[in-house]
Amino acid sequence: MNTADDEEVLVGDILALTLTAEQAGGRLDKTLAEHLPDLSRARIQALMAAGQVTREGKVLTDTSAKAQAGEYELLIPPPEAAEPQAQAIALTVLYEDAYLIVVDKPPGMAVHPAPGTPSGTLVNALLHHCGDSLSGIGGVARPGIVHRIDKETSGVVVVAKTDAAHQGLSALFAAHDIDRIYVALVRGAPTPPKATIVTQIGRSSTDRKKMAVLKSGGREAITHYSTRTVFGQQKKPQAARLECTLETGRTHQIRVHLASKGSPCLGDPVYGSGPPTPAVRDAMAQAGLTRQALHAAVLGFVHPVTGETLRFESPLPPDMAQLEALLSAL
Known part of the structure; x- marks a missing residue:
């Protein structure tokens, strides 16, 4: 024994x-x-x-x-059948071992099924891709989602395949011991060009479908941002490329924080109040941007089982890359 x-x-x-x-x-x-x-x-x-x-x-x-x-x-009973169904959906796999998988999620793909998106999600794709290599999260044969990015946000996502990896990754995220860098193309440019935003974020009192910066209540949210490129005249920028580093991971955190600075993500249908300049709107249309211009570009962490230091980078997807090129000509 x-x-x-x-x-x-x-x-x-x-x-x-x-x-x-x-x-x-x-x-x-x-x-x-x-x-x-x-x-x-x-x-x-x-x-x-x-x-x-x-x-x-x-x-x-x-x-x-x-x-x-x-x-x-x-x-330990065999894993129960997961409710979501496996679907043969192509994935861009950046890394995979027996414990976890790292993928580059395209825009338009929800991370897991929900009302309105019962299929075609990352979970559906992973159930097909991973198959029998899923040993069960909490006794259920399913991928272990430890963090999410919005359906229309693209970029790097790590998913656990075992209970041990799920616990370890969850602990890393809870301790903020993980590197997460996002690239955002925003309206105008924030002032100052580099800063840390610290607020409370919770449900909006006027629209329960939206998150908002709250004076009281909610949960602490910390975002570090740095302006990398300003498009248009320096004194009156039309758009900018920002790098945002998350210290916490609240729902819609970057989108809410950048909007609170008066520089929402271009194309954001929820938090993008106020139209961009005509030149920026033309560039968005030409690039085919139909979503918020936000991309999870870097994810770095210590492997929760092997102890190996891992870091993954994803280039801008075509719509954001083309938009940035067009903005550079302003």
Whole structure:
């Protein structure tokens, strides 16, 4: 029988663990999670509720009970079928191993199914692409989404394939220990050209479909931005290219923050109040830009399982690249 030090999760099999007297004494679910790092505490609680955890053959259901020394067995059921259906959708894969996959998401693709977008999403594509290599997130054979970018925002996304990777990536994002750089083409240019925006972001009180900068409530949001290129006259810029580094990851954070500075993303249908100049509008039409000009260009992190330092860069997609070229001629 294996000990906690050399155990690995066997999906659809029995996971065995021996707790010594020194390891016992703490809350049961927490103790098991500490000694079984590939299973989250929530997963262990769900297994106990389903009667899948035993000690010396006795079923354990009280998660708050004290852990006792002895031999434990956890029955890990095979992953349930995921609700979203696998779809053969082409993906640009930047990196993939047994634990995670990094893709360059095109504009127009939602990350996961939702009302209005039941299919054609990144999750549908990953279910087909990854197939049996998905060992299950929380017991379900599905990709583990740890961060999202908007449907019409393009760029780099990392997705977990295992519970261990999902927990590790989630911890990195929660600790803000991850590099995320976005490129935005915006109306005008913000003042000052380089700064850090710190606000509270939450649901707008006037439009529940929108996020907004709030004076009270909401969640803290921090965006660092730097103006890289100004298009048009320096004294009266018509547009600019910005690099935005996220310290937090709130819904629509960059779009809301840039709009609050008076320089919303070009083409933003929600936060782009006020029209750009006629020359910029012509450039947007010629480039075929029909979305917010926002691209997740860089994603860097330490691999949660192997410890390898990874960094991925994505060039501007065709619509933004052409728009930037046209703006350069202003």
